[in-house]
Amino acid sequence: MLGRVTERETRPMRPTIGLPQALVYHKYFPLWGEFFSYLGADVAVSGPTDKRVLNAGLEAADSELCLPVKLFFGHVLELAQQVDFVFVPRIVAVEGDAFTCPKLLGLPDMIGALGERAPSLLSETFNMKRGMRDFYKSVYKVGSVCTDSSIKVYRAWRSGLRAQADYERQLLGGVTPLDVLGQGIPEKEPDLTIGVVGHAYNVYDRHLSMDLINRLRKSGGRVVTGEMLPPKVIERELQRLPKRLFWSYEKEVVGSAFHFIHTGDVDGIIFLLSFACGPDSLTQVLIEHEARKTSKTPMMSLVVDEHSGEAGMATRVEAFVDMLRWQKGRVC
Ligand code: SF4
Incomplete structure (x- = not known):
């Protein structure tokens, strides 16, 4: 099932959120890992990649796709049976004057097209071109899978940003x-x-x-x-x-x-x-x-x-x- 799962009655008490260790994982894992943990979710990370995960992706994805996206399929399938939701954001733009690659934009749709094999996806659109208000709306929608409290989501986001800043400081070092x-x-x-x-x-x-x-x-x-x-x-x-x-x-x-x-x-x-x-x-x-x-x-x-x-x-x-x-x- 593709899409947001924010209704209270479909929300597990302590959801397990899967983060595929592929595509933007190495860029943003401190941010989202901390965000979901702060909200009380269990975070499960797939991988690391091995032949089995890669072969699962190659078998499931369209042959025309690039290798990293095929590999992403393998990581999603690995998580599918272990978690309540796999987090697959639709990252449209991370700055005002450029977009991400079209394959990243279409990622949730491509995974959703797996049909019965597709796990429940936690997916929102992140588009900085629409401004911060729209961006934060997406953050709240993602956080609402864990809580109804917008204050708690805000605090989780701030905590995630701190973890991300600390990570980026280490890389710059x-x-x-x-x-x-x-x-x-x-x-x-x-x-x-x-x-x-x-x-x-x-x-x-x-x-x-x-x-x-x-x-x-x-x-x-x-x-x-x-x-x-x-x-x-x-x-x-x-x-x-x-x-x-x-x-x-x-x-x-x-x-x-x-x-x-x-x-x-x-x-x-x-x-x-x-x-x-x-x-x-x-x-x-x-x-x-x-x-x-x-x-x-x-x-x-x-x-x-x-x-x-x-x-x-x-x-x-x-x-x-x-x-x-x-x-x-x-x-x-
Ligand atoms: S930039 Fe796009 S097409 Fe190229 S490897 Fe990344 S996701 Fe694939």
Whole structure:
């Protein structure tokens, strides 16, 4: 069943809310995890991704969809039997002058189309273009699955925002979401700095990325990512484009790539993309063009699809790291 479940008689005493560990999870999990916990819900997180979850998504989703959305299906199906509701927000816009990708806009409808296999969804539209009043209405509707008290929902939201701000402070301080989640290995006396850019759901999903961050750390790399850059740096870099980009999350990817390309703060850049992503096919051209123009910082684009093998990825990453060392004159 798709849609809001806010009627009192359908509300469990202490609902279990499922958060799929895919798509925007790595971006917003402190906010929503804290919000629902504050309201007294039990929060269940799916995953992490493994072959079984991915295969379930591949089997259930339309073959035309991009890999991260197919994977999202797998995470939703994993939660379906364990929770009262799976939280699948329709995120239309997170700022005034851009939208999210159309696939994110249609996510609740696509999951709802699973028919009998679809779990009960907790889904509201979040559209910053309609203003804060409309945004808060959606927050209250989501919170009303746990309580009738708008004051309590307000407090839960404030508490969620504090958790999110604390998380973002940690990322700006130089750690990755994997480290916050306890999934990152420590760096070992790194002699190279490597910028990794791409959507958070590609970069921080250890199965999808074939553990790229930890793999680089094991090879002696210090990894820096777009999440470690303040928004004003990203905005400044975007001024290099002749036209503004329409998609918020792609702006972050392009802005961080441009920063690494132009500052020379990194020895090399890896751009991680997933198969069948429409927006990434455009941003890849923009980023590769910018990298060629400056030709200062080596860059490698890695595209993951449902058939990507770990051996092929490992070979390419090792060869790239060796090339960076050779370029720095550290090996002959
Ligand atoms: S931006 Fe690309 S990968 Fe992300 S949801 Fe849209 S099409 Fe899929």
